[in-house]
Amino acid sequence: MPLSPVWMTSPPPNPNSDLIPINFNIMSNPSFLLASETIAATERPTFEDVCENPTTLFHPNSLAQTDLSELYTLLAVPAWNEYGDSRTIVGYFFAIVPWSFYLSDILDGYKANPVVAVLRNKCSGKAFSYQITGGEAILLDPAEDVHQNDPEYEAMAYAEPFAEEFVKDANESSGENNSNSCISNDFTITIYPTKQFESTYRGNEPVLYTVAVLAIFLFTALAFMVFDWISQRNQRGIMDTAIRQNALVSSLFPKNIQKKLMEEIKEESTKNNSGKAGLRNYLNNEEGEEEQQEGVGKTKPIADLFPETTIMFADIAGFTAWSSTREPSQVFTLLEALYHEFDKIAKRRRVFKVEVVGDCYVAVCGLPDPRIDHGVVMAKFANDCMHKMTEVTNKLVVELGPDTNELGLRVGLHSGTVVAGVLRGTSHDSSSLVTQ
Incomplete structure (x- = not known):
């Protein structure tokens, strides 16, 4: 067994503890040994399936975690002596990460009722389940798919590979499937809704909102139709009046006289209906008629x-x-x-x-x-x-x-x-x- 003594840990160990992990041969632990073998085969970082609780990590005889409130994974990164093709591994960086760390951000900030996330490792066949609510992930079962006995929401499941690019990169580097390491087999994470989640969207509010929006749309459409009908009717009335007036003028005067009369009327209308004079003519019809009559004799x-x-x-x-x-x-x-x-x-x-x-x-x-x-x-x-x-x-x-x-x-x-x-x-x- 190769000797890989621990020389730095974070957070630092408790000085009152019975076991100080400095110079401890970390390869005596099966999880670290498996990770180092996977790195040697792939020359890439790796993470394991489920490893021990950090409190029992440095006890060689402890092969199973004692704390069932959380599951952990071992993330391992190689340290090289140099850059280049002739490089060799001279050390490892190890991190013990709880699985909830990866899952807690799936619904971060979403305050809905919980969903169930089931992770299954194709390499080992192991499965474990978490309940996710907002930004919090809670372990439901460390060794079972809690949803397999509840097929009600099976058709609504949403499955995606977990760390797909990471696994693909490692497999391409090793050139083969390493059956001793889960890094060569991807995890699949499947999200299932729950009854509490369904209750968030069950109720009369969507129907009420739909009816309200539809009523507003119909009222707006009807208002526009009425407005358009009134506008078209007024326009037709104005157009008919203009046509009759034009026909009357055309029957009385030749075209050159018509043109002069129209230009004069337009000029008078612009002058009399602008500013305060126009407002006064509109409010007081008699005064407006007097001014118009007084101005007739002054026209050319x-x-x-x-x-x-x-x-x-x-x-x-x-x-x-x-x-x-x-x-x-x-x-x-x-x-x-x-x-x-x-x-x-x-x-x-x-x-x-x-x-x-x-x-x-x-x-x-x-x-x-x-x-x-x-x-x-x-x-x-x-x-x-x-x-x-x-x-x-x-x-x-x-x-x-x-x-x-x-x-x-x-x-x-x-x-x-x-x-x-x-x-x-x-x-x-x-x-x-x-x-x-």
């Missing part, structure tokens, strides 16, 4: 000169006598049918309709878009209107009376320079297009 007039135009004045011959014997609805039926057809012809001929005054239809060619053939176009437009007058009155004979087809269209044309613009009064509905 909208007027343009058109040197080359032709104007057509067309009225219905015999209309006064005919309308005096008809119902108002019949009069408007005739005028609506005629002006509708005239408007279609004007659009096709690119003639601008100025206005209608009773039975007088006024149109102009050469504005707002100047053209050199304004006289020819207007003459063709007048001819089309006269033919359309005959066609419409013939169709309305049955509805409006036999003398309807006796009505005729008188047309007057005049070419020359005109000034066209917009006159605006103090109310929003008093704007009109004027030609001169």
Whole structure:
């Protein structure tokens, strides 16, 4: 048996003890001897399965630990005489470590109910069990798998190799499986839940939380849906109003006049609705209207000169006598049918309709878009209107009376320079297009 005297220990031995381990041949103990043989074969650090209690470690005749409240393992590290391939072992560093040291950090800081950890050594076949609660590991059985007789949570077991890389490194260094040392066979640690652990997650709280979250989600989704529906409805209303207003403006004024009016309205809106003036207009509608009316006369007039135009004045011959014997609805039926057809012809001929005054239809060619053939176009437009007058009155004979087809269209044309613009009064509905 090789001589390996102990020359340093920590913590230092009790001077009042019967046994002082200085110069004690540590190889006389089977656990240290097995560890040194494993290191000689693998040239790597090693740890043993279960060794003696440190209080009985230096008693050669003690082969089993007397304290059953804890299990210990022997961790051994070689000390070399030099670095390099020709190095030799000149000593050992040994540490006696309780198994609870490795297990106590598995659930460190986790204050749940306990789980059971079973460690099994494939080399020796030994198994021992610990109960782990938070950062504390308590030995349950030093030689048995306490869970093997309780298969209730077998399907929930979680198994992992213990010190897998350490064992693999040692086996690769030795080149063989050393059946005399557990370092060549890995430990497996298996975690099982317990009834106390299960009780932590049994209860109505998860269901209540789920229902609460679902209710909040549904309420939020419903609120967003209602908000989206209201917003879309308001947007559709604003869009419909804008479309109607734009159509109304388009029917009254040409595009260049529309553009100027929109720019002026935008400028006035920005000026009147900003800062304190806008707030005052909003809170006091009458004062806001007064200020707006006072500012109308100060705006720049909208007027343009058109040197080359032709104007057509067309009225219905015999209309006064005919309308005096008809119902108002019949009069408007005739005028609506005629002006509708005239408007279609004007659009096709690119003639601008100025206005209608009773039975007088006024149109102009050469504005707002100047053209050199304004006289020819207007003459063709007048001819089309006269033919359309005959066609419409013939169709309305049955509805409006036999003398309807006796009505005729008188047309007057005049070419020359005109000034066209917009006159605006103090109310929003008093704007009109004027030609001169």
